[in-house]
Amino acid sequence: MFHVNQTIFALASAQGRAGVSIIRLSGPEAVPALKRLTGKSVPPRRAVFTPLIHDGELIDEAVVVYFQGPNSFTGEDCVELHVHGSRAILDRLYAILTDFGLRLAQPGEFSRRALENGKLDLTQAEAITDLVDAESEAQRRQALTQMGGGLKVQYEAWHAALVEILARIEVYIDFPDEDLPGELVDSILDRIAAIQASLEAAIADAKRGRQIREGFRIVILGEPNAGKSSLFNALLKAETAIVTPIAGTTRDVIEAQLRIGPYSVLLYDTAGLRETDEVVEQEGIRRARAKGDEADLRLWVIDSSASGLEGVEPRARDLIAFNKIDQGSDNLYESFSNLSVSRETQLFKVSVETGQGVADLVAAIENIVTERLSVQTFPAATRARHTERLQEAVDHLDQARLTRMRVPELTAEHVRAGINSFEALFGRYDVEDVLDVVFSTFCIGK
Incomplete structure (x- = not known):
């Protein structure tokens, strides 16, 4: 207290x-x-x-x-x-x-x-702890922008626009018999739609803010003994994961931090995906799939000398590395590339042991991270609390538009609720429910 x-x-x-x-x-x-x-x-x-x-x-x-x-x-x-x-x-x-x-x-x-x-305000206060925790240049830049009021300026602009819309609706309510312009209703609804669209774009961009603040998550997936841990070590340039010829050596998710330009990347090595009755390995596989579902980028490793592609389930924008290309043949690579695979799925021939193709794979990873995070529209919403409040405002504005101003009092109430969502973002509304949670994450002395 x-x-x-x-x-x-x-x-x-x-x-x-x-x-x-x-x-x-x-x-x-x-x-x-x-x-x-x-x-x-x-x-x-x-x-x-x-x-x-x-x-x-x-x-x-x-x-x-x-x-x-x-x-x-x-x-x-x-x-x-x-x-x-x-x-x-x-x-x-x-x-x-x-x-x-x-x-x-x-x-x-x-x-x-x-x-x-x-x-x-609350968005600036949150940026302080982000700045203290910043480990990459992008994290530092984003936190400083937010601490300087970058988010506040954008949120205040939306808040002010909604207040102006509410004032127009109040005029409509207070003077129903006056000769008000006929296009007033359309103007109000158009303004609500424009703000709603801006908020939806900010919500879509919030993922980038989270990726910068928490780290861009790359998860390595594949069958046992395909060379996932070897590639994990090669990308880190350190012997972090244990590598043996025994299939199933990696049983749990291993996390390490990687720096790509100004960005922080979280790299994950996972257990090999296969059918097994061994209880511990089953749990490792479950965790591997769960981590893959959370990934910002999935990197599949396939043994080029294998006979099939058991457990490999690529999706659009994944990277697929056919490892041990020096030991096998191009048959598996060629057969896979002939399948109906998304054009956004990139394939690579590599040999982690000899280094063949690894530089091209690394360059592709760096390009993806840079392209997805380097948009210059800073700042992006960085926390789940921001996204939830923005979505709450979108939902209220959607309801306001659906009224078509047939009952202007109801339209006004939905717009007012949208304004309250921004008041909560600034810490002016529902204060005690929010502040205890936010500030409990700070270090003592801040």
Whole structure:
């Protein structure tokens, strides 16, 4: 439970031994606590080097900074103590601040106070944790754009457009006997349809936002002993998966992270797909199929020397690598390419052992990831919460259009419900139901 009238503190830098650690304070007792530690009045927004003393004991020599509210991150008086990154120093300061009546902050409490004090909206607050977690250039760029209000600007534009539409409907309701333009109804319905179409396009693009934020998922599938784990290791350029001549060596899903340009990719090795009565292998196969269903890109590995294609079920836009091409023949490749396969399904002849064709396969993967993620219409919706609210707004607008303004009060109610979906996105509506969930995912100190 958050209590905004209490002064909070937390470590704002990384845990563990460090050259410098930063303790952040926020609330009405932040400045009095600073004065008790330093014995002096520190001017706002000026770094001051000073000893920290308690009960006549030198705790540390530190650089302290005071941010006067409302011109601070949280909108409250904030203090930062830049101390030596010793566990002993941190523990001593934590104990002293607790004795002063301050309390340790909960996860996300600083960002939540910023939201509640009007310094951020909820989409910007969410971007903070995305930026802290960013591991790729695209993740960094997307989080910064969102934190700077990129999503807010787009959402506010839709929100304002719906408010204007609602105002037009209210005019229609309030002056039913007036000589209003005959095209007013068509104009209102056309505007609703246009916003609905824009929202649907944003929902379709939300998958790209998720792929950038969480990582583009590539799942390697195929029969046992086709060379999936060998290809997995080759793509990672590391001996991550165990490789043996024994079919069924891989029993579970193995995950590793790969970087392709500015993008983060999650690569998965899976159990070989075949009919089996062995219980553990059956579970591995079930997990492999489930992971394949979730994949953004499926990469099938086929043994070129095999007699058939047991368990291989390619779909449009999959990649298929015919491995061990140096040991077998082109017969299986040729017979498969003659089948009725989608033109978007790309086939490759490779030998992981000799490296033949692997560079072409890697280039194809890089092209796919880049093409699917590099659209310059940043920012895309990045979270399921955003998509759900946008879809909720679409559904309300669809209902509004279906009324055809025959009962304008009903049309207005559906448009108002669509506006409320955006209020929820900003954290202005249904606040307690949403905020506890959102901020619980933050690290302490943010």
